[in-house]
Amino acid sequence: MQVPTNTFKQALAQQASMWGCWAGFATGYATEIVASTGFDWLLIDGEHAPNTLPSILAQLQAVAPYSTAPVVRSVNQDPALIKQLLDIGAQTLMIPMVESGDQAAALVRATRYPPHGIRGVGGGVVRATRWDGVDDYLNKAHESLCLIVQVESPKGVDQVEAITATEGVDAVFIGPADLSVGMGYPGNPTHPNVQRAIEKIIRTAHDAGKPVGILAPVEGDARRYQKLGCQFIAVGIDISLLRQGALATIGRYKEQPAERPSRTY
Numbered sequence: 001m002q003v004p005t006n007t008f009k010q011a012l013a014q015q016a017s018m019w020g021c022w023a024g025f026a027t028g029y030a031t032e033i034v035a036s037t038g039f040d041w042l043l044i045d046g047e048h049a050p051n052t053l054p055s056i057l058a059q060l061q062a063v064a065p066y067s068t069a070p071v072v073r074s075v076n077q078d079p080a081l082i083k084q085l086l087d088i089g090a091q092t093l094m095i096p097m098v099e100s101g102d103q104a105a106a107l108v109r110a111t112r113y114p115p116h117g118i119r120g121v122g123g124g125v126v127r128a129t130r131w132d133g134v135d136d137y138l139n140k141a142h143e144s145l146c147l148i149v150q151v152e153s154p155k156g157v158d159q160v161e162a163i164t165a166t167e168g169v170d171a172v173f174i175g176p177a178d179l180s181v182g183m184g185y186p187g188n189p190t191h192p193n194v195q196r197a198i199e200k201i202i203r204t205a206h207d208a209g210k211p212v213g214i215l216a217p218v219e220g221d222a223r224r225y226q227k228l229g230c231q232f233i234a235v236g237i238d239i240s241l242l243r244q245g246a247l248a249t250i251g252r253y254k255e256q257p258a259e260r261p262s263r264t265y
C-alpha cells in the first residue's frame with residue numbers, strides 16, 4: 001500500500017480555500033460528529049484540550065473515513081512528542097509558539113528521518129506505516145507530512161521572515177488570542193496594532209510562498225482574513241458551538257442574563 005494521501009497538504013498546494021473547525025472535546029465520538037458535517041479540516045487540539053496520545057489516536061481513527069482532513073496540534077515542540085504524533089499517523093502537525101528560524105528548523109528535523117533529521121524509526125509497530133504495510137515509508141514519509149508553525153507572539157512576529165523562510169515549513173498559522181495577549185491587548189485581537197501584526201505575518205509568509213491559516217470564529221473576522229489571503233481558516237470551535245446552541249435553546253424558555261460576547265475563544 002502507498003502512504004495515505006495527505007489531502008490537507010494537497011489542497012494547500014492547489015491553493016484551495018479551506019474552512020476548518022477546532023475540535024476540543026478530546027473524544028473520537030465528538031470529533032467524528034464534526035467530521036461528518038462538511039468542514040474541510042479540523043484541529044485536534046493537543047495544546048489546550050484535555051487530550052492524550054491515545055485520545056488523539058482515537059480521533060484520527062474516527063475521522064479517517066470522512067473527507068475532513070485532521071490537523072493535530074501538539075502541546076509543545078518536544079521532538080519526542082512529535083515522533084509519537086507522527087507514529088500514530090498524524091500527517092499534518094501544528095506546533096504552537098514558534099519564535100525563531102532555529103526553532104522552525106528544529107521542528108522540520110523532528111519530522112524527518114536521518115540524515116535529514118532526527119525522527120526515530122517506529123517501523124512495524126506504528127500506525128503511520130500501517131504496521132509495515134506501506135511501501136518504502138522511510139523514504140516517502142516526508143512527502144505526505146505537512147508542518148504548520150504557529151506565529152502568535154511579538155517575538156514570533158519579529159522573527160517571521162526567518163520562520164517562514166525555513167525549508168520544510170509548509171504553512172503558518174496565526175494565533176490571534178495569544179498574539180493579542182502577548183501584545184498587551186488581552187481579549188482584543190481586532191485592536192489595530194494586533195491587526196497590523198497579523199497583516200505583517202500574512203504578507204511575509206506569502207512573500208516566502210507559504211500559505212497562512214488563522215482561527216476566526218467571528219464571521220466578519222473570517223471574511224476579512226480570507227480577503228487578506230488566509231487560505232485555511234478555523235471558523236468554528238465545537239465546544240463553543242455546543243455552548244452557544246445550548247444557551248440559545250434554554251434562552252427561548254428561560255430568561256437569563258445575556259453573556260458578554262467574547263473574541264478570546
Ligand SMILES: O=C(O)C(=O)C[C@H](O)[C@@H](O)CO
Pocket residue numbers: 022047048150152174175176177178179215237264265
Ligand atoms: O492564540 C490563539 O488564538 C490560538 O492558538 C488558539 C487558542 O489556543 C485557543 O483559544 C483556541 O480555542
